[in-house]
Amino acid sequence: MNKPLRRIAIFCGLLVLALLIRDNYLQYVKADQLASQKDNRRVAIQRYAHPRGDIIVDGNPITGSAVSKSGDFKYKRTYKDGPLWAPVTGYSSQAFDGSQLEKIDDGILTGTDDRLFFRNTLDMITGKPKQGGNVVTTLNAAAQKAAYDGLAKQGGKGAVVALEPSTGKILAMASYPSYDPSSFSGYSDSDAKAWNSLRDDKADPMQNRALRETYPPGSTFKVVTAAAALENGLYKSADEKTNSPLPWTMPGTTTQLKNEGNIPCENATLRTALQYSCNTVFGKIGADLGNDKMLAEAKKFGFDSEQFTPVRSNASVFSDNMNQSQTALSSIGQYNTAATPLQMAMVASAVANDGKLMKPYMVDKLQSSNLDTVEQTEPQEMSRPLSSENAQILQSMMQTVVEKGTGTNAKIDGVTVGGKTGTAQHGVANSANPYAWFLSYAKLSDGSSPVAVAVVIEDESANRDDISGGGLAAPIAKNVMQAVIQSKK
Amino acid sequence: MSSTTNSPTHHTSTIGAIGAPSRRNTELALLVFAVAIPVFAYANVGLAINNQVPAGLLAYGLGLGLLAGVAHLAVRKFAPYADPLLLPLATLLNGLGLVVIWRLDQSKLLQSLKGFSPAAPRQLLYTALGIALFAVVLIFLKDHRVLQRYTYISMAGALVLLLLPLVPGLGADIYGAKIWIRIPGLGSLQPGEFAKIILAVFFAGYLMVKRDALALASRRFMGLYLPRGRDLGPILVVWAMSILILVFETDLGTSLLFFGMFVVMLYVATERTSWIVFGLLMSAVGAVGVASFESHIQTRVQAWLNPMREYELSRQVTHDGILHSDQLQQSLWAFGSGGTLGTGLGQGHSDLIRFAANSDFIFATFGEELGLAGIMAILLIYGLIVERGVRTALAARDPFGKLLAVGLSGAFALQVFVVAGGVMGLIPLTGMTMPFLASGGSSVLANWALIGILIRISDTARRPAPAPATNPDAEMTQVVRPS
Numbered sequence: 001m002n003k004p005l006r007r008i009a010i011f012c013g014l015l016v017l018a019l020l021i022r023d024n025y026l027q028y029v030k031a032d033q034l035a036s037q038k039d040n041r042r043v044a045i046q047r048y049a050h051p052r053g054d055i056i057v058d059g060n061p062i063t064g065s066a067v068s069k070s071g072d073f074k075y076k077r078t079y080k081d082g083p084l085w086a087p088v089t090g091y092s093s094q095a096f097d098g099s100q101l102e103k104i105d106d107g108i109l110t111g112t113d114d115r116l117f118f119r120n121t122l123d124m125i126t127g128k129p130k131q132g133g134n135v136v137t138t139l140n141a142a143a144q145k146a147a148y149d150g151l152a153k154q155g156g157k158g159a160v161v162a163l164e165p166s167t168g169k170i171l172a173m174a175s176y177p178s179y180d181p182s183s184f185s186g187y188s189d190s191d192a193k194a195w196n197s198l199r200d201d202k203a204d205p206m207q208n209r210a211l212r213e214t215y216p217p218g219s220t221f222k223v224v225t226a227a228a229a230l231e232n233g234l235y236k237s238a239d240e241k242t243n244s245p246l247p248w249t250m251p252g253t254t255t256q257l258k259n260e261g262n263i264p265c266e267n268a269t270l271r272t273a274l275q276y277s278c279n280t281v282f283g284k285i286g287a288d289l290g291n292d293k294m295l296a297e298a299k300k301f302g303f304d305s306e307q308f309t310p311v312r313s314n315a316s317v318f319s320d321n322m323n324q325s326q327t328a329l330s331s332i333g334q335y336n337t338a339a340t341p342l343q344m345a346m347v348a349s350a351v352a353n354d355g356k357l358m359k360p361y362m363v364d365k366l367q368s369s370n371l372d373t374v375e376q377t378e379p380q381e382m383s384r385p386l387s388s389e390n391a392q393i394l395q396s397m398m399q400t401v402v403e404k405g406t407g408t409n410a411k412i413d414g415v416t417v418g419g420k421t422g423t424a425q426h427g428v429a430n431s432a433n434p435y436a437w438f439l440s441y442a443k444l445s446d447g448s449s450p451v452a453v454a455v456v457i458e459d460e461s462a463n464r465d466d467i468s469g470g471g472l473a474a475p476i477a478k479n480v481m482q483a484v485i486q487s488k489k
Numbered sequence: 490m491s492s493t494t495n496s497p498t499h500h501t502s503t504i505g506a507i508g509a510p511s512r513r514n515t516e517l518a519l520l521v522f523a524v525a526i527p528v529f530a531y532a533n534v535g536l537a538i539n540n541q542v543p544a545g546l547l548a549y550g551l552g553l554g555l556l557a558g559v560a561h562l563a564v565r566k567f568a569p570y571a572d573p574l575l576l577p578l579a580t581l582l583n584g585l586g587l588v589v590i591w592r593l594d595q596s597k598l599l600q601s602l603k604g605f606s607p608a609a610p611r612q613l614l615y616t617a618l619g620i621a622l623f624a625v626v627l628i629f630l631k632d633h634r635v636l637q638r639y640t641y642i643s644m645a646g647a648l649v650l651l652l653l654p655l656v657p658g659l660g661a662d663i664y665g666a667k668i669w670i671r672i673p674g675l676g677s678l679q680p681g682e683f684a685k686i687i688l689a690v691f692f693a694g695y696l697m698v699k700r701d702a703l704a705l706a707s708r709r710f711m712g713l714y715l716p717r718g719r720d721l722g723p724i725l726v727v728w729a730m731s732i733l734i735l736v737f738e739t740d741l742g743t744s745l746l747f748f749g750m751f752v753v754m755l756y757v758a759t760e761r762t763s764w765i766v767f768g769l770l771m772s773a774v775g776a777v778g779v780a781s782f783e784s785h786i787q788t789r790v791q792a793w794l795n796p797m798r799e800y801e802l803s804r805q806v807t808h809d810g811i812l813h814s815d816q817l818q819q820s821l822w823a824f825g826s827g828g829t830l831g832t833g834l835g836q837g838h839s840d841l842i843r844f845a846a847n848s849d850f851i852f853a854t855f856g857e858e859l860g861l862a863g864i865m866a867i868l869l870i871y872g873l874i875v876e877r878g879v880r881t882a883l884a885a886r887d888p889f890g891k892l893l894a895v896g897l898s899g900a901f902a903l904q905v906f907v908v909a910g911g912v913m914g915l916i917p918l919t920g921m922t923m924p925f926l927a928s929g930g931s932s933v934l935a936n937w938a939l940i941g942i943l944i945r946i947s948d949t950a951r952r953p954a955p956a957p958a959t960n961p962d963a964e965m966t967q968v969v970r971p972s
Contacts, residue, residue, distance in 0.1 A: 001758070001760065001891050001892075002883055003760060004756050004757045005757055005879060005891065005895055008756070008757060008879055008895055008899060009883075011753075012875045012879060012902040013876070015902050015903070015905075015906040016868055016872035016905075016906075018906070018915065019868050019905075019906060022910065023865065023868070023913060024865075026821065026824045026825065026856075026913055026914070027824050027825065027829060027860060028829055031824075031827070031828040031829070032828075034821055034822055034825020035822075035825045037825075039800065039822075040825070040826065045838055072838070
């Protein structure tokens with residue numbers, strides 16, 4: 001019986017061999033693929049096994065990590081002043097993924113980014129626990145606080161964006177109402193409850209209004225129209241009389257374009273027209289220049305394209321294929337024109353920076369856990385919507401607005417401020433309350449411009465007559481500018 | 490086998506005290522490793538999970554050492570010539586199994602499951618009982634050929650054991666497989682594990698008697714020797730029994746195990762390849778036949794072919810009335826995440842398998858925490874046990890011993906293959922336990938008994954033939970040797 005026994009021995013050996021081959025296939029050949037499959041919960045467990053890196057403002061972290069009490073995810077995200085910074089950080093939740101900076105720079109923050117490989121390997125050898133890197137932002141804590149507090153005091157919905165004109169650094173980015181991302185960063189029932197109630201909130205607190213909401217810009221768009229007039233040589237200076245009849249009937253229609261109140265707009269100079277915010281003057285400029293030229297100028301300011309700060313903003317809108325009267329309406333910020341607060345801050349910053357528009361950004365650098373710089377963002381010129389001379393003409397016009405026009409609420413002692421108010425009609429037949437806009441910049445005595453701001457407030461509860469860019473939005477812009485100037489000193 | 494005479498001067502004896510050296514000290518030395526390695530692993534788990542050496546380390550080490558020592562002494566006293574590898578290998582596996590069961594007891598996720606109770610103390614108790622059973626086998630089974638007498642009683646006993654789970658009130662349907670019986674006050678028992686051994690005794694006894702008839706009386710047809718109709722009877726009975734287990738207890742593993750064991754023993758007994766061909770054909774017919782109407786089997790095959798789909802179905806509310814399980818996919822992830830070297834004991838997340846993580850799926854925990862390297866070592870340990878078993882069969886001098894040894898080893902090999910192959914996705918999943926590693930009292934008891942019987946057979950096989958009585962006329966005796 002020994003011959004079949006030997007064969008049985010071989011057969012049993014083959015069984016073991018088959019298992020060995022299968023195991024090698026599973027644990028060597030397919031191991032990486034299985035280990036990184038997203039449904040493999042170990043991927044998520046690993047992700048939360050170490051404290052996440054921080055998002056840093058002015059050298060201080062605005063985020064943190066805490067040990068979660070339940071579940072198999074060890075660390076959860078915490079936020080200091082969550083509602084204040086939510087439009088900057090976004091959220092990182094164990095149950096609900098992440099958004100904005102938390103999501104975009106997730107690799108750095110969790111420490112899995114390839115650029116941290118060397119650091120991680122070194123830490124592994126020296127036995128240091130794995131840690132994520134940091135994201136250092138360009139934001140200014142004082143300006144952010146001024147912006148958020150201003151919006152909160154106002155109580156309606158709104159947003160503020162402040163830029164440093166010379167670099168494009170985002171100094172403030174506030175949105176109101178806001179939310180606390182800490183409230184749903186874990187995996188428990190209370191996190192789910194917080195998430196659901198935020199989702200169901202009619203005020204939509206999780207909307208980043210600074211980047212993702214487009215509003216009709218109203219009269220603030222006249223700055224763009226003025227720039228187009230100067231750039232296209234329609235008018236050469238701020239004090240040259242324009243060819244503006246009053247009343248003015250829009251071309252191809254029998255509709256007269258109206259001004260708010262009885263203001264001196266007939267053949268007004270550009271300066272006067274901006275000072276009083278004449279619809280007739282700027283509407284006619286748009287019609288005279290035509291859709292193509294207006295569109296080209298708007299595009300130079302960043303309209304019709306999304307911005308990546310690196311958080312994506314919605315594209316602001318200036319339409320194509322409009323007839324003359326539609327172009328006229330669009331040129332005073334109505335009809336189809338729509339802009340994000342970031343877009344209008346870019347407009348103000350381009351004017352303040354002598355016509356040069358810098359690409360807006362909010363991540364200064366990415367750091368490894370030991371604070372080595374992994375990536376540094378260099379300021380980048382995006383376009384030149386204005387020549388230097390024309391920019392200065394526009395500056396002097398905007399300064400008149402603040403000194404003796406609609407924007408006097410933004411005046412700061414010892415600082416030259418230029419601005420433009422806007423009260424944008426919206427709703428069917430202007431039934432809803434208008435949006436109050438203000439965009440401005442500050443210039444110091446040395447000629448440098450540290451800050452440009454755009455503020456928008458949508459307040460459905462306010463008395464309609466109280467809503468005006470100069471009244472509601474300008475004081476907030478002033479506080480933000482002051483905060484930036486203070487922190488420069 | 491080498492044959493040595495006691496002294497080079499006595500060339501004239503016809504029969505000397507020949508046989509292998511006893512190797513008991515080798516066994517003892519190996520046992521030291523077999524105890525030390527699990528103790529080290531236990532410390533390892535404690536350090537990884539609680540950052541401290543587990544409080545019970547000394548007790549565990551002493552306990553395992555004591556059990557191994559008792560087993561060793563039993564072998565030394567009652568089976569001095571036994572194979573020296575079987576006991577240390579079984580001890581090592583049992584010790585590692587205990588460590589990993591304890592490690593899974595520490596999992597918060599498993600603790601939160603309904604009906605959780607620590608399995609390690611229970612397993613330790615069963616290990617002690619298992620080793621006691623091992624010693625009882627060695628003490629009371631002086632010669633394995635005694636078992637031959639109980640051929641037909643064994644058959645009856647095995648049938649009763651296999652049918653017990655179907656008895657209303659006694660059997661328990663746990664997660665779709667009716668292979669358990671509940672004994673009030675004792676917990677549940679898997680009679681199939683014991684039936685394995687008893688059936689091997691029956692097959693060995695039956696085949697030893699019938700092998701000539703089965704081997705020689707057959708007709709040649711297309712190059713194969715086909716058995717006569719009346720000799721076909723027993724194989725058909727076993728086949729039918731396997732099918733019945735498959736249908737009524739929905740236990741693919743046990744069914745496959747019994748039929749496989751029978752075919753192996755039949756082949757060894759008759760030395761006819763035709764029986765293997767015949768056996769494979771019959772199992773194929775049986776499996777396909779049953780799978781065509783058993784939804785439980787169909788689901789298992791589906792899950793094996795596409796574990797990811799099964800995982801996704803298990804996350805949804807399905808309306809097909811079938812209980813979908815993510816276990817296989819979770820097990821594959823555990824193996825994959827373990828990779829080449831593993832995460833280290835206590836540092837994996839195989840508890841994500843949840844139910845049955847420490848029984849049917851314990852191999853996945855080994856895969857994740859010890860990695861490819863550890864799994865290969867464990868598979869080789871199993872391989873060694875099986876090959877030592879087959880070697881015992883080769884060495885055995887009586888056909889009954891040969892058949893019994895190869896039957897038990899073959900069944901052991903098939904069980905390892907079916908379980909490990911199942912959790913690694915090589916073959917469809919069946920609900921069986923990994924011998925010695927998995928948590929489960931019946932399994933530990935039965936496998937220690939199995940090792941006991943193998944050791945008994947190997948002791949008989951390797952025992953030197955008794956020295957002839959001293960013959961004062963030895964010098965003068967003329968020895969006639971057939972040339």
